[in-house]
Amino acid sequence: MHRLDMDNQYSFVSFSDLDHRQKQQYRNIIQNAFPRIVLESKVTEEYWPRLETYFPEYQVYLTNSTKEIVAFINAIPFSYKRPLNELPDDGWDWMLKQGIENKEQNIIPNCIGGLQIIVNTNYLGQGYSRIIINAAKSLRTEKGLEHLLIPIRPTFKHHFPHMEMEKYMHYQEEGKLYDPWIRSHLRNDARIIKVCHNAMNIKRAIPYWEGLLGRKIKTSGNYVVDGALNTVTMNLEDNLGEYREANIWISYD
Numbered sequence: 453m454h455r456l457d458m459d460n461q462y463s464f465v466s467f468s469d470l471d472h473r474q475k476q477q478y479r480n481i482i483q484n485a486f487p488r489i490v491l492e493s494k495v496t497e498e499y500w501p502r503l504e505t506y507f508p509e510y511q512v513y514l515t516n517s518t519k520e521i522v523a524f525i526n527a528i529p530f531s532y533k534r535p536l537n538e539l540p541d542d543g544w545d546w547m548l549k550q551g552i553e554n555k556e557q558n559i560i561p562n563c564i565g566g567l568q569i570i571v572n573t574n575y576l577g578q579g580y581s582r583i584i585i586n587a588a589k590s591l592r593t594e595k596g597l598e599h600l601l602i603p604i605r606p607t608f609k610h611h612f613p614h615m616e617m618e619k620y621m622h623y624q625e626e627g628k629l630y631d632p633w634i635r636s637h638l639r640n641d642a643r644i645i646k647v648c649h650n651a652m653n654i655k656r657a658i659p660y661w662e663g664l665l666g667r668k669i670k671t672s673g674n675y676v677v678d679g680a681l682n683t684v685t686m687n688l689e690d691n692l693g694e695y696r697e698a699n700i701w702i703s704y705d
């Protein structure tokens with residue numbers, strides 16, 4: 453992959469350029485960035501390994517002069533030809549599957565999708581996410597793709613697990629949008645398309661949720677789980693808890 457130097461201090465590298473130590477660091481950064489609930493998705497388990505094998509150049513890492521990973525994006529090319537306001541409700545899960553299955557069926561992509569952007573905790577709040585978003589825009593141009601689409605996971609939504617995403621995405625405090633991640637994308641000229649209500653779906657038997665909650669679930673109903681953006685619906689009769697995570701489709705035009 454091409455390398456860009458910023459003040460000779462930073463480089464962009466792809467998944468194939470990562471050495472053993474950097475791969476380890478990359479895995480650790482992911483583990484530290486998200487709550488357990490989203491790290492244990494079955495879709496991720498099944499499809500993620502193929503993302504790195506099929507599309508190493510779409511995994512873009514910003515490294516510093518000591519080869520430490522500062523921030524990265526995991527992106528995926530995929531095909532989507534319908535109007536953007538009809539993008540699927542199962543946003544993130546759909547996009548990951550779509551990209552992998554398109555590749556396996558030799559379908560030519562016309563979109564690049566951002567699956568996740570993560571800034572190493574040592575470098576948070578210093579504007580690195582903007583550099584990564586710009587890298588994704590450049591990749592779109594380089595690959596000749598039409599759309600850059602991201603089902604974003606607003607970083608502070610877990611503060612309001614009972615609030616509908618439609619309301620949350622406009623929610624303001626002290627005269628500005630409450631969510632820093634929505635703010636960042638809008639500041640970088642993204643456009644909100646719509647909420648995807650079932651972007652990540654996690655269905656597990658009740659004991660799994662009891663493990664996450666650290667207590668017995670005695671009645672069916674909606675429960676707040678650490679780091680979850682919405683409540684989880686528990687149904688004791690069926691021994692099933694279902695988490696339907698709402699995200700927001702955004703587009704960089």
Ligand SMILES: CC(C)(COP(=O)(O)OP(=O)(O)OC[C@H]1O[C@@H](n2cnc3c(N)ncnc32)[C@H](O)[C@@H]1OP(=O)(O)O)[C@@H](O)C(=O)NCCC(=O)NCCS
Binds near residue numbers: 568580607
């Ligand atoms: C989302 C993420 C990539 C943003 O990266 P970042 O480097 O913090 O981004 P920025 O420096 O551009 O900061 C964006 C805004 O968030 C604010 N912010 C960053 N970290 C914050 C924190 N811990 N608490 C409060 N605000 C914070 C910044 O002040 C800035 O606010 P502003 O709009 O008022 O300027 C980063 O927080 C992260 O890696 N989170 C974990 C993974 C994740 O949730 N990714 C997104 C979903 S895939």
